[in-house]
Amino acid sequence: MFMQASYSLALREVTRFLRQKNRVIGAMATPVLFWFLLGSGVGRSLVAPGFRERTDYLTYFFPGIVLLIILFTAIFSTVSVIEDRREGFLQGVLVAPDGRSAILFGKLIGGTLLAVFQAIVVVLLAPYSDYHPDARVLFYLLAIISVLAVGLTALGFLIAWPMDSTQGFHALINLFFVPLWFLSGALFPPSGAAGWIRTLMHFNPLSYGHDALAGLLATRPGMPLPVDLSHDFSIVCATTLLLVMACAVQVSRRS
Amino acid sequence: MAESLFAVEVEGVGYSYGKKRVLDNINLKLEEGGMFCVLGPNGSGKTTLFKIISTIFALQDGEISVGGRSLRQFPTPVRKKLGVLFQNPAVDMKLTVRENLRHHGNLYGLDPHDLETRINKNLEALGVENRGGEMVESLSGGLRRRVEIAKVLLTRPSILLMDEPTTGLDPAIRSELWSIISGIRNTRKLSVLFTTHLLEEAEPADEILLLDQGHSVASGKVSELRSSLGKEYVRLGTYSPKKLAAKIRKEGEVEVTIEPASVKVVPSRGLAAPLAVRLWREYSQEVTSVTLCRPTLEDLFLQKTGRLWSSTPGEI
Numbered sequence: 117m118f119m120q121a122s123y124s125l126a127l128r129e130v131t132r133f134l135r136q137k138n139r140v141i142g143a144m145a146t147p148v149l150f151w152f153l154l155g156s157g158v159g160r161s162l163v164a165p166g167f168r169e170r171t172d173y174l175t176y177f178f179p180g181i182v183l184l185i186i187l188f189t190a191i192f193s194t195v196s197v198i199e200d201r202r203e204g205f206l207q208g209v210l211v212a213p214d215g216r217s218a219i220l221f222g223k224l225i226g227g228t229l230l231a232v233f234q235a236i237v238v239v240l241l242a243p244y245s246d247y248h249p250d251a252r253v254l255f256y257l258l259a260i261i262s263v264l265a266v267g268l269t270a271l272g273f274l275i276a277w278p279m280d281s282t283q284g285f286h287a288l289i290n291l292f293f294v295p296l297w298f299l300s301g302a303l304f305p306p307s308g309a310a311g312w313i314r315t316l317m318h319f320n321p322l323s324y325g326h327d328a329l330a331g332l333l334a335t336r337p338g339m340p341l342p343v344d345l346s347h348d349f350s351i352v353c354a355t356t357l358l359l360v361m362a363c364a365v366q367v368s369r370r371s
Numbered sequence: 372m373a374e375s376l377f378a379v380e381v382e383g384v385g386y387s388y389g390k391k392r393v394l395d396n397i398n399l400k401l402e403e404g405g406m407f408c409v410l411g412p413n414g415s416g417k418t419t420l421f422k423i424i425s426t427i428f429a430l431q432d433g434e435i436s437v438g439g440r441s442l443r444q445f446p447t448p449v450r451k452k453l454g455v456l457f458q459n460p461a462v463d464m465k466l467t468v469r470e471n472l473r474h475h476g477n478l479y480g481l482d483p484h485d486l487e488t489r490i491n492k493n494l495e496a497l498g499v500e501n502r503g504g505e506m507v508e509s510l511s512g513g514l515r516r517r518v519e520i521a522k523v524l525l526t527r528p529s530i531l532l533m534d535e536p537t538t539g540l541d542p543a544i545r546s547e548l549w550s551i552i553s554g555i556r557n558t559r560k561l562s563v564l565f566t567t568h569l570l571e572e573a574e575p576a577d578e579i580l581l582l583d584q585g586h587s588v589a590s591g592k593v594s595e596l597r598s599s600l601g602k603e604y605v606r607l608g609t610y611s612p613k614k615l616a617a618k619i620r621k622e623g624e625v626e627v628t629i630e631p632a633s634v635k636v637v638p639s640r641g642l643a644a645p646l647a648v649r650l651w652r653e654y655s656q657e658v659t660s661v662t663l664c665r666p667t668l669e670d671l672f673l674q675k676t677g678r679l680w681s682s683t684p685g686e687i
Contacts, residue, residue, distance in 0.1 A: 117480025124477030132465045208461025211425050212478040213450045370429040371422075 118214040118221075125209070125222020126229065129193060133230055143189050144234055148241070151181035155245075178245035179330040180302025183264070183322065185238055186231045187297055190265050191289060193227035194272030198282050220273065220367045224360070227269030228262060235261045242333060250337040257332050260349060264325045267356030270363050277366055300326040321355040324348040377436075378403045378530050378562035379424065384433035386419050393419050394585045397433070401530070401564050401578075406556065408573040409566040410668065411582030412680065417566035418458070420582075421534040424564070425455045438529065451479070454528030454561075458535045460519050464508035468499060468518050471507060472525060479526045486525070493521040497551065513544035520551060524559070531555075533565035537572065549575070570668045570680065581672060588675040593668070600666035600674060603643040605636045607650060608660035615657050619650070628673075631681060635664075 133139060155174030162173060197219075200206040209215045239257060242249055249257060275292075279285050299313065300322035306314045317323045328349060331342030342348075379401040386394040394416045401407040411417045422428040424435060426446050435442040437449040455461075462471045469490060476486035494500040497517040507515060516536070523531070531552075537545040549572070555561060565576075573579050574593060581589040589596055609615045609632070616627045616634045625646070626637040638646045643663055651661045669680045 120480050121478045124474050128463065128466065128470075128474055131470070132463070135465055203464065204457055204459035204461045205463050206461075207427060207457050208455070208475070209478060210427050211450055211453065211455045213447045213480070215450075215478065218478065370427070 118218055121212065121214055121218035122221040122225060125218055126225035129196065129223065129226025130229055132196070133193070133226075143185075143192070143230075144237065147181050147184045147188065148238060150184070151177055172246070175245045175247070176305075177303070178242065178247060179326055179333055180297075180300070182235050182238055182261070182329055182333075183300060183302050183326050184297060185235050186261060186264050187268055187293060187322075189231040189234050190227045190268035191272035191293060193230055194223060194269060194276045195282055195285055197223060197273060197276040198279050198285055201280060216367050217364070220363055223273055224266055224269050224363075227272070228265040231265035231269065232258070232262050235265070239333075245333075247333040248336060249333060253332050253335050253337075253341075256341065256345070257329070260325065260328045260332065260352065263349070263352050263356050267321075267352065267359050270356065270359035273363050274359060274366060277363070296320060296322055299323070301330070302326055321351055324351040328352065376403060377401060378405070378438060379407075379564055380434075380436045381420075381424065382434045384420065384423060384430070384435060386416075386423060386428065386431050392585060394423075397580070397582075397587055399578075399580045399590065401562055403562055404556075404560050405577045406563040406575065407565075408576035408579045409564070409582060410568070410570070410573040410579050411566070412568055412672075414584070415568075415582040416585040417568070417582055418534055419585075421532065421566050425453060425532050425534075426450055451526070452529050454523040454526065454531045456519060456523050456531065456533040456536050458538050460507075460515050462507050462515060462519055462522065465506065467504050467506055468494070468510070469503040471518065472522050475522045476525050481526065489525050490521075493524055497521040512540055513547065516540065516544070516548055517551070520548075520555070524555065527559075528561070530562045530564065533563070535566055535568065537567070537569070545572075573668055579668070581668070581675065583672070583676050589671055596671055597666050597668070600670050602637060603663060603665050604638070605643050605647040605650060606630075606660075606662040606664050607634045607636065607654070607658045608632060608662070609634060609654075609657050610659065611657065615654060618654070630679065 151174070155177045158173035158177075160172055197206070200209075206219070209219050212218065236258065239249070239254070239261075275288055276285055299317050299320045301317060306317045306323070309317065325348070328342075328345055331345060331348070335341060377400045379399070381397055381399045384394060384397040385392070397416075397420060399407060399409070409417050409420060419428065423430055424437075424442070426442065426449065430443050438452050440449055442449050463474070466474065472490045472493070473486060476489065481489070490503075491500070494503055497520055499514060499517050499521065502510065502514065502518070507518060510518065533552075536552075537548055540548065552563065553575075556563060567573060576593060578592050579590065579596070580587055607615065612629045612632065612634050616629045619625060619634065619636055620627050624639045626639060628635040628637075636646065636650065637643075647661050647663050651658060672678070672680045
């Protein structure tokens with residue numbers, strides 16, 4: 117019953133997403149446009165520390181944009197928790213036999229599917245950034261994107277669950293998530309940053325997600341996988357697990 | 372465990388939001404196949420009680436059993452017995468009618484093939500079989516309610532809980548909704564527990580619990596409660612109730628209560644009908660209408676709380 121209920125809630129998330137065409141366009145086009153304009157604008161103006169040559173920012177910024185798409189999609193899919201509560205739909209789920217756990221896993225699965233789908237579509241643009249992932253790399257990319265999507269959806273759920281205002285949710289996202297993304301290495305590498313920024317980046321789990329994405333994308337066909345991939349993967353998995361457990365505790369609490 | 376004769380038993384239930392006590396020592400018993408109304412003005416604690424019984428809120432004080440099973444110990448089996456109709460429709464506006472029903476069936480783990488059969492039957496029973504493919508957001512308030520009832524009954528609950536089910540509906544649709552519920556009760560042997568702040572909606576219930584500010588002020592069968600209030604009385608409509616009340620009081624042998632646009636006169640001796648005729652003759656210049664009344668639930672509220680039902684705070 118629990119799996120059937122979770123599947124139904126996940127399917128609902130996807131159906132609602134596909135029926136809101138402006139949401140589909142906004143979720144896909146905004147980060148890509150952001151990447152294209154900022155990447156082309158900065159161009160080859162920057163020299164990364166340790167390198168003599170100027171870095172093409174379109175290339176550097178690409179993994180960060182994949183991360184941004186996962187972050188945006190996963191987190192914004194959880195806004196529906198607040199909408200569901202306000203519109204009354206959530207209460208109908210909460211009185212179902214396995215309603216509380218089903219709503220959590222339904223949202224996690226739904227948010228993850230949407231985020232993974234969009235991130236993979238963008239990954240297909242990788243050759244435009246001089247990345248050429250082969251099937252093996254794509255498989256690992258799919259794995260890390262999926263784990264990141266679960267973790268970020270869980271984080272969005274954790275914040276959205278006690279809230280009753282979408283405006284409040286958006287304000288919190290801007291305050292918390294945008295800096296989290298800034299400090300992941302998406303916009304600049306840690307090597308040239310100020311000491312305190314480097315420390316923050318070191319403790320930001322999203323940095324390891326970005327590192328895994330960047331490392332995998334840079335792996336050319338026939339090259340070995342990045343050496344720190346398993347380290348990055350472990351940190352992302354552990355953080356995701358903690359977030360899902362925190363969600364489970366939160367959702368099981370009744371007023 | 373012996374089979375309980377009661378579909379729902381609530382004993383000594385209390386609830387606090389932080390330090391604020393909103394329900395205190397509430398008791399009720401809904402007989403199997405019966406219809407029980409929790410009546411109270413806005414802010415009386417009806418919805419809190421409803422949310423506790425429907426398992427949305429945790430049970431803080433007291434005990435509740437549903438079909439003889441403790442809600443505290445067995446919330447999941449209890450949920451399977453309940454069909455819950457909320458004040459605001461718990462349907463997804465962005466899904467079609469049929470998708471909403473299918474989703475609800477999946478939430479309760481119904482077999483997919485059986486689910487489709489039940490959906491068809493329920494849509495037909497509620498007269499919305501031609502609306503299955505339409506988005507819920509495109510339906511009127513009355514049709515949305517029908518869809519929700521069709522949805523709630525999919526799981527064949529033995530107890531139907533309803534929180535102010537007619538809120539936001541116009542009078543014609545309200546009456547239609549009650550006749551649908553009455554029809555369902557007859558065919559499915561449902562026990563019904565509902566809350567309302569509308570006095571006239573409580574009348575058809577077998578028993579009522581009257582709540583005020585989180586306390587039970589009266590409970591029992593409507594007819595018994597009404598007869599406990601005593602005699603018939605006369606209500607005189609007037610533009611100046613205070614003035615008229617003062618004049619009638621001087622006559623003696625009557626009990627006079629001032630209401631916002633009327634005066635209630637209860638005879639101390641004799642019948643109300645001759646009194647009505649006499650008052651109409653004597654005060655025809657000041658009286659706009661004369662009504663011969665039987666004691667109502669509104670009178671019961673006045674007697675128990677000292678306040679008029681109409682003076683209770685409304686929803687903002």
